Amino acid sequence: MNISKVGVLGAGTMGAGIAQVAAQAGHRVVLVDVNKDALEKAQNNFQTIFSRLVEKGKMTNEQMIETSNKISYSSSFDSFSSCGIVIEAIIEKIEVKHVVFAQLEKIVSDDCILASNTSSLSIASIGSVLKCPNRIIGIHFFNPAPLMPLVEIIPAVQTSEATLNYSKALIDSWGKITVLTKDTPGFIVNRVARPFYGEALRIYEEGIADFATIDWAMTSIGGFKMGPFTLMDYIGNDINYAVTESVFTAFYYDPRFKPSFTQKRHSEAGFYGRKSGRGYYDYTEGVEMPKPNEDLIVAQQIFDRIIAMLINEAFDALFMNVATREDIDLAMTKGVNYPKGLLQWADDLGLDNVLSKLEDLFSEYGEDRYRPNPLLKRMAREKHSFTV
Numbered sequence: 001m002n003i004s005k006v007g008v009l010g011a012g013t014m015g016a017g018i019a020q021v022a023a024q025a026g027h028r029v030v031l032v033d034v035n036k037d038a039l040e041k042a043q044n045n046f047q048t049i050f051s052r053l054v055e056k057g058k059m060t061n062e063q064m065i066e067t068s069n070k071i072s073y074s075s076s077f078d079s080f081s082s083c084g085i086v087i088e089a090i091i092e093k094i095e096v097k098h099v100v101f102a103q104l105e106k107i108v109s110d111d112c113i114l115a116s117n118t119s120s121l122s123i124a125s126i127g128s129v130l131k132c133p134n135r136i137i138g139i140h141f142f143n144p145a146p147l148m149p150l151v152e153i154i155p156a157v158q159t160s161e162a163t164l165n166y167s168k169a170l171i172d173s174w175g176k177i178t179v180l181t182k183d184t185p186g187f188i189v190n191r192v193a194r195p196f197y198g199e200a201l202r203i204y205e206e207g208i209a210d211f212a213t214i215d216w217a218m219t220s221i222g223g224f225k226m227g228p229f230t231l232m233d234y235i236g237n238d239i240n241y242a243v244t245e246s247v248f249t250a251f252y253y254d255p256r257f258k259p260s261f262t263q264k265r266h267s268e269a270g271f272y273g274r275k276s277g278r279g280y281y282d283y284t285e286g287v288e289m290p291k292p293n294e295d296l297i298v299a300q301q302i303f304d305r306i307i308a309m310l311i312n313e314a315f316d317a318l319f320m321n322v323a324t325r326e327d328i329d330l331a332m333t334k335g336v337n338y339p340k341g342l343l344q345w346a347d348d349l350g351l352d353n354v355l356s357k358l359e360d361l362f363s364e365y366g367e368d369r370y371r372p373n374p375l376l377k378r379m380a381r382e383k384h385s386f387t388v
């Protein structure tokens with residue numbers, strides 16, 4: 001790789017994390033933000049993080065100094081002129097990204113790769129403002145970037161083979177696990193994970209169980225580290241709702257992705273979750289968490305319904321060639337810590353069983369949301385599985 005200097009635009013949560021990863025991988029990094037306070041905050045945070053790594057014996061004092069010295073800070077785009085790649089991690093607004101990418105291209109060298117860390121916007125659209133659009137690519141890290149191993153690599157229709165190969169090799173060399181995904185809404189993770197939240201909310205809205213019971217069903221039977229409501233409170237209901245709404249809109253209002261009024265109202269009320277002290281749960285000190293109803297029959301029904309919907313979505317991503325079978329499973333285990341890949345899970349549960357759960361839901365509700373994926377139907381009918 002001849003990329004020695006990496007540019008990162010945006011010194012917020014993601015930009016700072018990406019800059020840290022690149023510096024720890026040995027690159028010189030320039031971190032640019034229009035907001036000087038954001039740059040200062042990022043610099044102070046690096047000091048705290050690196051000192052903690054030294055305390056834990058994961059970094060020597062010399063490495064700390066060396067890594068810190070690799071990162072420079074600037075509020076001018078001109079600082080990107082000698083970079084081999086610039087990764088953008090600013091506000092999630094297409095009109096702002098368009099302006100910024102057009103400006104960036106005027107400053108960087110002809111062969112500099114321009115990447116976006118967008119979670120939900122079209123890479124093709126971001127690249128449309130470039131004179132040399134074959135240099136655009138999506139490089140999607142997960143939060144916190146230094147800790148989460150997964151990175152989705154998203155070539156747009158304009159992206160050249162060279163841009164794709166360089167970008168993938170670069171991120172691989174940073175010790176990350178890369179998966180290749182089509183430039184479609186939500187890429188792999190933010191598409192396939194939607195039913196974990198959406199179906200849990202639907203079950204709650206139908207009055208089948210409360211938040212604590214649904215969470216308990218998914219952690220105790222499914223082995224998920226967090227239940228859907230605990231996780232939504234952790235991510236923030238404002239953020240999680242916005243992603244759902246954007247995926248729903250981008251999929252031309254496919255009912256599979258329909259957002260929930262419960263989450264919308266929680267978000268509107270400022271019940272964002274942990275960060276605001278209240279979400280589905282009350283995080284005020286001294287307030288006890290509600291206890292689940294530990295009825296195993298109800299819990300099994302909840303788990304069966306949510307896992308069937310998740311598996312259906314994973315099948316759809318495979319059916320529509322969004323990614324390979326291996327990458328779809330890797331994405332969910334390494335990007336959102338699922339205990340098992342969903343296609344592997346489908347095999348373990350038996351494709352017949354998953355299909356029959358979906359067919360029951362479809363016949364009960366008559367809603368398009370529950371339609372079983374054609375690939376799942378075909379594989380179940382032909383008695384195929386992924387492992388045999």
Ligand SMILES: NC(=O)c1ccc[n+]([C@@H]2O[C@H](COP(=O)([O-])OP(=O)(O)OC[C@H]3O[C@@H](n4cnc5c(N)ncnc54)[C@H](O)[C@@H]3O)[C@@H](O)[C@H]2O)c1
Pocket residue numbers: 009010011012013014015032033034035038088089090091092096100117118119120140141142143
């Ligand atoms: N937060 C996440 O969990 C997460 C995960 C993956 C991807 N993303 C994506 O990463 C991007 C950044 O998200 P974030 O959570 O780090 O945001 P953030 O709000 O923490 O940080 C954004 C930073 O960009 C700066 N900025 C805004 N406009 C700018 C401009 N025109 N020029 C230079 N700097 C500018 C802001 O000052 C701010 O410091 C978004 O596209 C988001 O969708 C976020």
